[in-house]
Amino acid sequence: MNRIAFLALAILLVPLSEDSVFAEKISHQRVTADPDSPARECLACHDGTVGKCNFQGPHSKLPVYPPRGKEREYASVASLKASGIRLENGRLTCISCHDLRNSGARHLIKAGQGNTICGRCHIKR
Secondary structure, three states, rough: OHHHHHHHHHHHHOOOOHHHHOOOOEOOOEEOOOOOHOOOOHOOOEOOOOOOOOOOOOOOOOOOOOOOOOHHOOOOOHHHHHHOOOEEOOOOOHHHHHHHOOOOOOOOOOOHHHHHOOOOOOOOO
């Protein structure tokens, strides 16, 4: 069974939660996606085999925020929430920095942010 057929079957077999039935849906790269999806849904394509982007780098392990023992080097969770950055179960995930509702090339939570989005978490001292 090829990967796309497997993913389609997996999606059909996953029971829908009440929330998912009413979730907002957006067209993204020729598929319908929930912009508030957990990271596992993003990674179904963005694992380097189907999607254009390969999820690699320092955030690819979905780190706990803030990193233990480095709390002074990072903004508080309250500060992140106030600036629009969301955590999933206390971890940085795809939706922490990306929002499919924004049409920019990388779907950053605030259009035109580029690398300045990094400064919302990483504090320069």
